[in-house]
């Protein structure tokens with residue numbers, strides 16, 4: 001069985017979500033985790049109820065218009081929320097707004113801690129700062145858990161993040177011809193710490209890359225690729241169990 005741990009399957013991108021979920025079911029994809037990217041998006045996503053969809057609420061690091069506070073998150077929180085995210089740091093798109101990104105990331109970590117929920121972390125060109133912030137909380141003895149979605153960058157730093165207990169999630173990028181670096185990271189990652197995702201509607205994997213709109217059904221190509229790289233007959237079951245464990249499904 002398969003869980004797509006990062007899929008923006010919402011009304012902004014798809015007209016017929018039910019039929020996508022039917023297709024998913026036929027392929028053994030039993031659950032999609034839908035992260036939020038803004039307060040409004042996080043709130044709206046949750047209105048579409050389906051047993052195969054679980055929701056996270058969060059504010060993406062490129063959304064730097066507003067300093068978040070705890071109440072902003074509490075206002076959109078409900079008991080069915082299973083994670084906080086996507087949150088994190090993105091110095092690639094917003095290189096001059098590190099301060100507000102750091103603040104908003106910490107606010108979301110605090111909220112996740114309070115609600116005892118895992119974090120879905122987006123980090124781009126900011127891996128070292130991401131590690132340092134996470135370490136801050138571990139130093140204080142706080143128990144936080146989560147996943148680095150679309151994991152990429154310095155293998156050593158990723159290894160440190162993994163050693164903190166975080167999972168690394170891989171998507172269609174790992175199937176691209178020019179993505180040897182990601183395949184190297186997958187090789188080095190402990191199978192017990194691997195998750196998979198599509199990041200739909202983005203990052204359509206090979207061999208479907210010509211189709212612009214990615215769908216969660218394409219996670220089968222991500223999984224196939226990881227099976228080839230890891231050469232471990234149990235990898236599908238291990239990844240499935242990792243998803244259940246982290247998100248307490």
Ligand SMILES: [Zn+2]
Pocket residue numbers: 006008035086199
């Ligand atoms: Zn995303």
